[in-house]
Every structure is written in C-alpha cells, then in structure tokens.
Amino acid sequence: MESSGLRIIGIRLLSFVALVAVWQLAATLAASHLLPSPAAVIAIMSTEIARGELPFHVGITLARAGASFVVAMVIGGAIGIALGRVAALNQFFDGWLVLFLNIPALVTIVLCYVWFGLGESVAIAAVAINKIPNVVVTLREGSRALSRDNLEMAAVYRFGRWKTLRHVVLPELFPFIIAAARSGLALIWKIVLVVELLGRSNGVGFQIYLFFSLFDVASILAYTIAFVAVIQLIEFTILLPLDRRAARWRR
C-alpha cells in the first residue's frame, strides 16, 4: 500500500520534471523572449510576489471566482433540485436549459456588460450565469435519482421540510454537489479571466491583457502558473477532502 503510494508520487514527480525539461529545451532552441525559460518565469514570479502585485491581482480574481461560485451553486442547485423533482417544470424548462447550455460564455459576458454596465456585481453575475446551467443539469440528475424509500421514511416519521433536506436529501445529493463544485471551479476560473479582460481594471485577466499588449510572455506565464497553482491548491485542500469525507460511510 505505502510503496505503491510512493511509486505514484515518484511517477508524478518524474512527469513534472520531464515537462519542465521539454519547456527548457524548447526555450533554448527558440532563443526568443517570446518563449522564456522556466527560470526566467520563476524570477519574474518572485519579483511580482515581492512587489505585492501578483498576490493582489490573484486575490481579486479569486474573490470574484469565489462569489460567482457561491451564487452559481446556490441558484443552480435550487433550480436543479426543482426540475429533478417536478416533472412538469422539467418538461417546460428543458428547452431553456439546452439554450443556456449552448450560449458561448463570451456572448453572455458581452450582453451582461451591455445591458447592465461594467460593474463588479455584473461581472460576478456574468460568470455565475455561465456556470448555472451546468449545476442545474448535474443536480437535476441527482435529485431524479433520490431514493423514494428514504423520502417515505422521512414522511412517516414526520421529519418536516428542513430535517428532510438536511438529513435525507442533501447527503444523498452530496456526490452530485461535489461533482458540480469541482467541474464548476474548473470552468469558473477560466471565465473569470475573460470577464476581467473585457470589463475590469484589475485581476489576473486584466493583467494578462496588459502583458499581451506589451508582448510580455514571461509575465503572462508567471501569472498563469501562479493562478493555476492556487486553484489546484483549493482543489486538493478543500474539494478532495470534502469528497472523501462524503464517502466515509461507504463500505
């Protein structure tokens, strides 16, 4: 058990080193400031961190992503459960859902800015709207599969709405909620950058736009890598443990 765990870590490490080596090789061959070496990117990252610029912009972007995430999960979850439980609602709104699932993120963002102005809450809403249809679909599947047996048990023992939600419905939906959260995180942090690029004056997306106009690839890579690292950290320290916790009652 332990040795296979070590082996997996070893393979991961090896593959990471290989990736950096390929990058280094390509940078050496290209010998251009348009493809900086890993060392150059790390150097820029550390000066940006020291200046406080990078943490500031990453922090702003994270705050926007977090707010959008919460909004999307709550609204999408509520709609998804309603559609999964009430067949008539689902029949009526299914077409709308398909439509919203297929609107490109860029269109939603542009329309939001045009209609509601270039505000902070509009930016957050634009990101959330892009994510909500996915949450709806996942939670709809989950609540369709809710065990009638458990709901009947809750009804006979007079659990009431709140207790049923807390002890019967949500624990059963938990795997679906986590699935929506993990895919949501992956989607949202990408869309946030676009929203920032189009209509904000700070955040990682805005910075990347700025560096793009300067053709400063090293800074673009430095910000990208820092941000990806933070997102991965959230995945491994919050979402994965939650996923494991949810499975603790399984055999």
Added chain:
Amino acid sequence: MSEIVVDIEVKRFPAMASMQHVTALKGLRFSVALGEFVCVLGPSGCGKTTLLNIVAGLDRDYKGQVIMPGSSTAPDPVLGYVFQSPRLLPWRTVEENIHLVLRSGQDAGIVDELLSITGLSEFRNMYPERLSAGMSRRAALARAFAVQPDLLLMDEPFVSLDESTAQRLRKLLLEIWSRRPTTVLFVTHDTREAIMLADRIIRLTPSPGSVSTMFDVGIPRQQRSDAELIEAWRNQHF
C-alpha cells in the same frame, strides 16, 4: 373512540404503458383495538404493502377512509413503520438514525434504552452499510419504537433473513412490545410467524385484497415460542 378503523372501498393503480390498471384492494374493512397486535396474513401480491402505505398516509389516492383515534393534545397519531427493507439512512450512524426520528421534546434517553434492548449499544457509532442484515433489522425496530408510536406498522420486516435470525428477531419484537406496549399492524405471508406474534389474524383474499377470515390466536403469550404448539394450531386452523 378506542379503535382504528380501516375502510378501503377500492384502491386502484392507474394503467401504465402496456399494463392495464390494477385493482389492489377492494372492500377491505376491519378495525384494530388499541393495544392489539394484529397480523394481516395474505399471499404475496394481495396488496398488503399497499394497505400499510394507505394506513401510514403515504398513499392518499384511494376511495375510503382510515379513522385513527385522536387525542386532544396530539391530533395526529404518532406512527412507527418498519419497512420490508430497513431503510436506515446510510450516511448517519445507527445512533443518529434512531435519534433523528425523536419528536421535539422527547427524552433522548429512550435511544440508549432501545440500543441496549436490541443489543446494538456497542455498534451505535457504526454506519448501516457495515451492519449485518439482522443488525440492520434490529436498528429499524429500535427506531420504530423510539418514537413511542400510537400505531406500529410492520411490513414483513423479517423476510429475506435466515430462519434462526428471523426467529430471534420475532422474540426480540415481542420482548420490546411487552415493555413498550402499542397497537401493531403486522403484515406477513408466513402463517407460523402470524400465529407466533398476533392477538388476532386477519386473512386476506388473493388480489384484489379483502378480508377473507379473522380469528383470535388462542395460544397464551408465554407459550408462543413453542414450535409444536404453533404447528398444531396451524394444522387445526389453516
């Protein structure tokens, strides 16, 4: 009023794709005295579970009525229901499963008492999926008694267990019932089980179910674990 009256004129299940509608129960009338242990005996498919779901209020789509004795303080009688499968919440421990059904203001001490009677005290922190089949049934029994029900509904709770486990659970049920007496409506297709447990047996006809015959079980409670006596009684009456 001191009895529960079940009066089901007709219960139909609507037609589904390619299946005609099914009449599950028709003209099913009987009453249960308070404190009585009644077994409803019938072949499988005669609508026994449907009957319990109607009495439990889970199924309201039928013609007829179920009259429960109401007291002035609690208009709705408190129900316990032991389903055919234990229906424990897999994400809650044994103790949590029992604790969850308590009504507000109920003394939580009853959880400990029932865990101890059912021999589950040392398994209280286990999740249901780790329990054996017999232990899950015991937990479901403990849960049903924990609410201190006015009426306890039981739907073949010992089916699909091996006979010795089932027999131990029947004895356990009688023991808890003698300590915490309540009205019981117990559904089964097993004649010996019915004779062992019931004050009175109500036999149902094959589908659509209605009352075929009714008789009191004349064997004193102390002799109910005597297999030969039950066998003799069965040969005499069935």
